[in-house]
Amino acid sequence: MSRAFNFCAGPAMLPEAVLKQAQSEMLDWRGTGMSVMEMSHRSDEFVEIAETAEKDLRELAGISDDYAVLFMQGGASSQFSSIPLNLLGEKTSADYVNTGIWSKKAIAEAKRYGNVNVVASAEDSGFASIPDQSAWTTSADAAYLHYTPNETIGGLEFDFVPESGSVPLVADLSSTILSRPLDVSKFGLIYAGAQKNIGPSGLVVVIIRKDLLGKARKETPTMMNYQVIADNDSMYNTPATYSWYLAGLVFQWLKEQGGVQAMAELNSRKAKKLYDFIDGSDFYANPIAARFRSWMNIPFTLADDGLNGAFLKGADARGLLNLKGHRSVGGMRASIYNAMPEAGVDALIQYMAEFAKERG
């Protein structure tokens, strides 16, 4: 078929312009006679690709020189271990907010290395709302405060950045990085698996305030030690070069689109359209409290679960792919990251309307 609208939560749709450029450069990057994936990571050519990607990311996200930017491997899941191993330091406990499945995974892994205080939980609301920060039981003695700004599976998203005082704030930004402006200076550490808003899987970006480097526990695997990775410009070993290159192409594409402010306008519009349609329908529903609804991952249910199969089959036939919800939530989920064009959301809404009319 022609290019589909792919609503997968990750690995996710990439900008067509990026894929076309990668395609044209696949056998010969700028007259070098090599694919980027064949280049030494220490070659002048690849170092230029890598440095340009970092520079563009710093510019897009507004990252100051107080922060190191690391291009690591192993996904956000490896960071669930790296964070306590690197940041607990002399402290014995860390604060975590539980807003869903990804929070829980981060919490479970951190518990293997220290005490975890779950300072707030969305569980009482059925993960449909986030407790007001006034009710959180944070500790000034915590090594850090960890939260998940957007839960990819539940579609629950913070509409505020928590205040953490002098405690470093740590955020899993895998599904929202670069989707809108963010004040990076409020954070101690941001991490983001690439496969949603940045590029292909196999790459995780870590943005860490430099004063937090150098505290790794002695049992930390060297490849997980932020200080080592920072000291070696993310080339302590061979990095995921091709993923890094593609991330760089995505950063260039984002700059061409007008940067994160332009993406915020687009993403806000896309999400509003879809939520407005769902709310105006008797056939579709989304359970999340309005102010905490995700811009990126929009779960919805049909009035009759027995129609799920027919809905997905009809969607597939129109090139609206991967709308099946996560098995733990059921129903449907539309992931509409930066690379999902507004036309994709429009096509989805049109199909949803027709399906409801015919089968509702």
Place this chain on the structure above:
Amino acid sequence: MSRAFNFCAGPAMLPEAVLKQAQSEMLDWRGTGMSVMEMSHRSDEFVEIAETAEKDLRELAGISDDYAVLFMQGGASSQFSSIPLNLLGEKTSADYVNTGIWSKKAIAEAKRYGNVNVVASAEDSGFASIPDQSAWTTSADAAYLHYTPNETIGGLEFDFVPESGSVPLVADLSSTILSRPLDVSKFGLIYAGAQKNIGPSGLVVVIIRKDLLGKARKETPTMMNYQVIADNDSMYNTPATYSWYLAGLVFQWLKEQGGVQAMAELNSRKAKKLYDFIDGSDFYANPIAARFRSWMNIPFTLADDGLNGAFLKGADARGLLNLKGHRSVGGMRASIYNAMPEAGVDALIQYMAEFAKERG
């Protein structure tokens, strides 16, 4: 330029046919309307790609069902930690053989988790020869015996598989996997960074005898726990899907070439040609004892180091790229993995002969 002969030690040259297929499938894999890098790792399409790659690797390398095959992230360097963390178990020490820079890196990391006995070292020979196994000081009580079958930097290669009795044999096969037949049943664990003979960087293949699973120390990061990765078919988290796909294309290409036996004949011929030329020349030299010369990485020096720059410049102009030796060794290095055509070695020899005649 047209496609170059790229002698880089890794990331290294890939088969042109593989790159062309990846290029043609970049925007639309088999009519799905998606690039492989946009596919959910849990989709039927990607699971088929992943399973086919594993099946082909098992067939090519002769891997029995007694072994799990893992597609992990983080390169061989992450395995330097994973191996002691997973295999030390109740034991307190492991045996390591030191044959060069990569052995030393593995040893340094293992020392952080237990006692390391360096049971043999090539250091006395200036890393030009490997001590006979009769002189090794192995221990029957070691958790495992680790060695580096081929040292990518030094160009020193084992021409035998060590006998380890009941002690599991562990090998860093990054630079030689699939370059010739190997009796996998002699090994407890084989690991190989992809970026030499398998595919792009960001992927490391681990072949582990199943009875060695389940012994990870409690501080092992979950993403480094072989049991967890095996139980989840290497999809505990989002794997490096695009690298896995490309590895699969390389495995298919290897099968079309006639498998590892055909590669062994080709690689043996390529290496012999280059060593014969070096040995027959007064201008070039390789320091390694004949029986331990690498088939994959052939370092050589010019009679006058002052000519190194001119040699590299002339090579570049002919599309013979990345011949500069590692900074720790100096001189030149030709890495001639599976994907380097014999014509590349012929072109290199022709250039070397002309350069020696003109400048020697």
